[in-house]
Amino acid sequence: xxxxxxxxxxxxxxxxxxxxxxxxxxxxxxxxxxxxxxxxxxxxxxxxxxxxxxxxxxxxxxxxxxxxxxxxxxxxxxxxxxxxxxxxxxxxxxxxxxxxxxxxxxxxxxxxxxxxxxxxxxxxxxxxxxxxxxxxxxxxxxxxxxxxxxxxxxxxxxxxxxxxxxxxxxxxxxxxxxxxxxxxxxxxxxxxxxxxxxxxxxxxxxxxxxxxxxxxxxxxxxxxxxxxxxxxxxxxxxxxxxxxxxxxxxxxxxxxxxxxxxxxxxxxxxxxxxxxxxxxxxxxx
Amino acid sequence: xxxxxxxxxxxxxxxxxxxxxxxxxxxxxxxxxxxxxxxxxxxxxxxxxxxxxxxxxxxxxxxxxxxxxxxxxxxxxxxxxxxxxxxxxxxxxxxxxxxxxxxxxxxxxxxxxxxxxxxxxxxxxxxxxxxxxxxxxxxxxxxxxxxxxxxxxxxxxxxxxxxxxxxxxxxxxxxxxxxxxxxxxxxxxxxxxxxxxxxxxxxxxxxxxxxxxxxxxxxxxxxxxxxxxxxxxxxxxxxxxxxxxxxxxxxxxxxxxxxxxxxxxxxxxxxxxxxxxxxxxxxxx
Numbered sequence: 001x002x003x004x005x006x007x008x009x010x011x012x013x014x015x016x017x018x019x020x021x022x023x024x025x026x027x028x029x030x031x032x033x034x035x036x037x038x039x040x041x042x043x044x045x046x047x048x049x050x051x052x053x054x055x056x057x058x059x060x061x062x063x064x065x066x067x068x069x070x071x072x073x074x075x076x077x078x079x080x081x082x083x084x085x086x087x088x089x090x091x092x093x094x095x096x097x098x099x100x101x102x103x104x105x106x107x108x109x110x111x112x113x114x115x116x117x118x119x120x121x122x123x124x125x126x127x128x129x130x131x132x133x134x135x136x137x138x139x140x141x142x143x144x145x146x147x148x149x150x151x152x153x154x155x156x157x158x159x160x161x162x163x164x165x166x167x168x169x170x171x172x173x174x175x176x177x178x179x180x181x182x183x184x185x186x187x188x189x190x191x192x193x194x195x196x197x198x199x200x201x202x203x204x205x206x207x208x209x210x211x212x213x214x215x216x217x218x219x220x221x222x223x224x225x226x227x228x229x230x231x232x233x234x235x236x237x238x239x240x241x242x243x244x245x246x247x248x249x250x251x252x253x254x255x256x257x258x259x260x261x262x263x264x265x266x267x268x269x270x271x272x273x274x275x276x277x278x279x280x281x282x283x284x285x
Numbered sequence: 286x287x288x289x290x291x292x293x294x295x296x297x298x299x300x301x302x303x304x305x306x307x308x309x310x311x312x313x314x315x316x317x318x319x320x321x322x323x324x325x326x327x328x329x330x331x332x333x334x335x336x337x338x339x340x341x342x343x344x345x346x347x348x349x350x351x352x353x354x355x356x357x358x359x360x361x362x363x364x365x366x367x368x369x370x371x372x373x374x375x376x377x378x379x380x381x382x383x384x385x386x387x388x389x390x391x392x393x394x395x396x397x398x399x400x401x402x403x404x405x406x407x408x409x410x411x412x413x414x415x416x417x418x419x420x421x422x423x424x425x426x427x428x429x430x431x432x433x434x435x436x437x438x439x440x441x442x443x444x445x446x447x448x449x450x451x452x453x454x455x456x457x458x459x460x461x462x463x464x465x466x467x468x469x470x471x472x473x474x475x476x477x478x479x480x481x482x483x484x485x486x487x488x489x490x491x492x493x494x495x496x497x498x499x500x501x502x503x504x505x506x507x508x509x510x511x512x513x514x515x516x517x518x519x520x521x522x523x524x525x526x527x528x529x530x531x532x533x534x535x536x537x538x539x540x541x542x543x544x545x546x547x548x549x550x551x552x553x554x555x556x557x558x559x560x561x562x563x564x565x566x567x568x569x570x
Contacts, residue, residue, distance in 0.1 A: 004288065004289050030535060212557055230557035230559065231554050231555070231557055232554065233554070236541055249559075250315060250549060250550060250553050250558075250559075251550060251553040251554040251557075251558060251559055252550060252554070253538075253540055253550050253551055253554045254540065254541040254542065254550075255538055255539065255540060255541065256521055256539040256540065256541045257539065264535060265535060265536060265537060265538050265539075266538055268535050268536040269516050269517065269518070269536040269537070269538045270516070272497055272515035272516055272536075273535075273536060274515065274534075274535075274536055
């Protein structure tokens with residue numbers, strides 16, 4: 001017999017733990033309860049901003065580290081690990097790793113792109129609060145928090161389809177990343193969720209010595225995270241056309257369905273929990 | 286830290302470990318190698334006959350117990366477990382649990398159904414070897430072995446669609462099960478893969494004390510097996526319409542795709558193996 005490694009779970013939020021339309025995680029509650037009962041670290045890993053993620057951490061009662069803005073930064077609660085480790089800055093009770101390029105630098109670069117191409121580009125920073133609200137279809141705190149981007153500048157392009165390629169090439173020439181987020185174009189640094197997972201894996205290994213990592217997501221921006229974990233699960237909705245799973249990744253299980261009910265199944269299955277937790281099935285895991 | 290329970294894997298064959306058309310398991314070889322390296326018992330659980338399953342056990346180099354004819358019988362190699370346990374009979378080097386109804390009794394019942402309904406029914410036992418061969422599209426040893434059914438009688442009904450319901454009800458009245466196998470009707474006793482899994486779980490628990498069971502299949506006859514294991518995985522092909530997963534089964538993960546390549550992914554993922562085994566990734570599991 002060998003000893004069990006400590007399980008660490010890395011999860012995407014939108015469309016994965018959270019319902020894509022309602023943002024509810026209620027159907028995942030049985031697995032969330034079991035994770036808490038077993039003392040398993042659950043690390044939220046999202047393209048959302050720190051301010052948005054703090055809302056969901058509070059709602060889910062989560063006090064573990066988290067990965068914001070597609071790996072732009074890793075936030076570790078200051079007293080979470082009991083040993084010393086290097087980090088970029090301490091702020092608001094977190095030790096922060098900054099993997100992304102600071103927002104001010106992104107805006108600066110985007111302005112240079114605008115000038116050099118002559119294409120009409122409007123960044124979030126150029127828009128009024130009201131314009132952002134109406135473009136995003138968000139309201140209240142969530143819209144306010146979605147604006148607090150620190151490592152990513154969303155923008156719109158006014159003009160022809162072909163302008164997008166010109167802008168993309170220009171951004172990449174300048175050593176940054178272009179991404180299409182479904183609603184806006186984005187300029188960001190060379191960060192991704194996988195690099196952020198790598199940092200947290202190192203810290204958890206220092207704490208627990210032997211760890212086993214599960215990753216779960218539903219989008220291409222989750223691929224670097226899935227490539228960095230031992231147990232990768234990719235959720236796929238009906239009729240969704242995800243890019244091919246990268247070759248050389250034999251262990252990626254593609255699960256039929258998305259959202260919190262499917263998340264619940266994957267986690268309960270992984271933990272070996274046949275019942276909902278309330279039934280008192282203690283054999284699980 | 287706790288001790289790791291011994292993993293036991295129960296797997297369906299057709300459409301799951303074996304390709305539905307070619308019967309090849311080649312794409313699953315990396316996971317099969319890893320299972321062997323880790324000393325994990327891999328239990329074949331199929332609707333195939335003992336004679337058919339012995340072919341695939343030999344091809345895959347498998348010497349573990351197996352479940353034949355949809356749980357009609359469990360075959361345990363005689364010296365596999367080191368302790369004494371009750372079984373139904375010892376035969377050809379196996380200790381056999383007979384959960385199904387013996388073939389002679391099934392044929393007898395089917396003849397009574399034929400008389401009482403007046404419907405024209407032809408059982409395998411009524412057909413010549415050549416008729417069976419041409420109906421099954423099989424040839425050589427495999428066809429011969431497929432005929433050696435001990436706990437299940439396949440049959441055809443000559444007549445109207447509505448006759449099927451009449452025959453089904455008559456069989457159930459007599460305390461037996463009717464099943465549609467995709468090509469033939471079947472009469473069998475009250476056995477299923479889940480009951481057979483239950484017996485083997487008991488034996489493995491006696492041997493290892495703490496076990497963790499994975500089940501993987503693609504058809505309704507796998508559902509009782511999936512309901513009996515800790516980690517149930519149901520494979521679903523493109524456009525296949527499987528009956529709903531039974532309610533109260535929160536941990537069933539429905540995997541996108543079927544066959545040995547998908548089987549390989551699920552098992553490597555479960556074992557935490559990121560590489561193919563040949564690469565020497567020893568962190569897995």
